Amino acid sequence: MILIVGPSGAVGLPLIQELLRKNAEVRALSSSDVSAAHLRDLGVADVVRGDFRNTNDVKRAMSGVDNVCLIPPRFQEDELDIGKRVVDAAVGEGVSHFLFSSAYHAQMEDLGHHWQKLRLEEYLINTDLRVSVVQPSMFMQNIRVEWPKVLETGLYARPYSPDSLMNVIDTGDLAAAMARILLEPAFQGASYELCGADLLSHTQMAEIISGELGRKVTAVQRDLSDWQAWARDRNWTVYAIDTYSAMCRHYDTHGYKYGNDIILKAILGRPPTTYREFIRRFVAANTS
Numbered sequence: 001m002i003l004i005v006g007p008s009g010a011v012g013l014p015l016i017q018e019l020l021r022k023n024a025e026v027r028a029l030s031s032s033d034v035s036a037a038h039l040r041d042l043g044v045a046d047v048v049r050g051d052f053r054n055t056n057d058v059k060r061a062m063s064g065v066d067n068v069c070l071i072p073p074r075f076q077e078d079e080l081d082i083g084k085r086v087v088d089a090a091v092g093e094g095v096s097h098f099l100f101s102s103a104y105h106a107q108m109e110d111l112g113h114h115w116q117k118l119r120l121e122e123y124l125i126n127t128d129l130r131v132s133v134v135q136p137s138m139f140m141q142n143i144r145v146e147w148p149k150v151l152e153t154g155l156y157a158r159p160y161s162p163d164s165l166m167n168v169i170d171t172g173d174l175a176a177a178m179a180r181i182l183l184e185p186a187f188q189g190a191s192y193e194l195c196g197a198d199l200l201s202h203t204q205m206a207e208i209i210s211g212e213l214g215r216k217v218t219a220v221q222r223d224l225s226d227w228q229a230w231a232r233d234r235n236w237t238v239y240a241i242d243t244y245s246a247m248c249r250h251y252d253t254h255g256y257k258y259g260n261d262i263i264l265k266a267i268l269g270r271p272p273t274t275y276r277e278f279i280r281r282f283v284a285a286n287t288s
């Protein structure tokens with residue numbers, strides 16, 4: 001039985017679909033009725049309703065499990081505490097394998113959400129769990145947020161330089177790699193930087209989008225204060241806004257580079273999805 005903590009986001013949903021395709025026995029800890037219903041629709045027979053901030057809920061979800069995947073939520077100030085609670089429950093249950101979904105360049109201390117992930121990696125080393133860690137680069141699927149504006153205005157606006165170089169990964173490839181790690185002990189007990197082959201600026205991404213969409217798209221830099229106002233309107237916490245802003249400043253100066261696809265290729269047994277292949281699929285699925 002594989003327990004997925006953090007099942008309904010950008011990492012969890014494709015992972016669950018991949019595991020179900022492979023007939024794995026999956027349990028999900030889900031915090032909302034809507035997400036739980038969606039997970040059941042996807043085919044997850046065992047959905048435990050509960051809160052990862054509640055120790056009893058986490059222990060209840062862990063009962064009888066021997067393989068755990070923790071996918072931490074985005075931009076939460078208590079990300080490390082949530083992770084420790086899940087790890088402690090896994091130790092208590094005596095699980096045989098624990099997979100942690102971290103991030104590429106987790107060692108960035110000035111990026112709170114990276115640093116909390118690194119600290120959880122350290123916490124895991126100090127258990128005797130058989131631990132695997134994946135450190136994925138930037139998700140190609142992030143474009144979902146800006147996509148309506150891209151179609152409406154022809155502008156792909158991000159709050160950092162459109163010339164910064166970013167390594168990107170398809171979350172479908174990430175899911176396929178994580179599923180292999182969860183299901184095949186030969187891949188367990190290691191930390192993996194998972195990166196696609198493409199190192200692209202948003203200007204270059206916009207050129208690829210233009211080609212596949214058949215319409216000119218231009219990457220532009222969104223003013224960070226404009227993004228911050230947008231986030232405040234959507235009730236982002238101060239921590240989340242500050243952390244995201246720090247990430248944008250880092251990307252503005254350094255990008256998210258370089259990344260090497262050698263590990264992802266080895267785990268998948270095939271070349272990773274290219275940005276153009278992803279965009280071709282994405283455009284087909286998201287234009288009427």
Ligand SMILES: NC(=O)c1ccc[n+]([C@@H]2O[C@H](COP(=O)([O-])OP(=O)(O)OC[C@H]3O[C@@H](n4cnc5c(N)ncnc54)[C@H](OP(=O)(O)O)[C@@H]3O)[C@@H](O)[C@H]2O)c1
Pocket residue numbers: 005006007008009010011012029030031032035036050051052053071072073074075101102103104113136137138139142
């Ligand atoms: N975006 C990128 O480019 C990128 C790149 C590298 C790494 N990452 C990292 O990838 C991680 C995962 O991203 P994501 O978008 O999949 O995360 P997410 O959707 O924010 O969080 C994961 C899931 O946690 C569950 N959850 C939320 N609150 C909960 C609660 N109180 N109790 C129990 N479960 C709760 C939700 O599923 P339910 O609704 O079912 O409860 C949610 O879908 C993040 O830590 C992010 O930093 C992102």
